[in-house]
Amino acid sequence: MSPVQKYAIGAGAAVLLSLIFFGAGWITLLxxxxxxxxxxxxxxxxxxSQRERLKRSRKxxxxx
Numbered sequence: 597m598s599p600v601q602k603y604a605i606g607a608g609a610a611v612l613l614s615l616i617f618f619g620a621g622w623i624t625l626l627x628x629x630x631x632x633x634x635x636x637x638x639x640x641x642x643x644x645s646q647r648e649r650l651k652r653s654r655k656x657x658x659x660x
Contacts, residue, residue, distance in 0.1 A: 615627055
């Protein structure tokens with residue numbers, strides 16, 4: 597895992613924890629669903645050929 601990914605995961609966890617402790621219940625739930633749902637919806641909107649290309653690029657690694 598690259599250092600940038602580690603920082604992104606740490607920042608996401610910090611925001612999530614701060615929302616859980618300090619935010620309203622519904623707002624926290626909507627933020628969590630948005631963070632999870634947006635990438636899933638984007639992936640599902642791809643054509644089958646685009647999904648296959650994305651899988652190949654993940655196996656090879658970007659920039660190789």
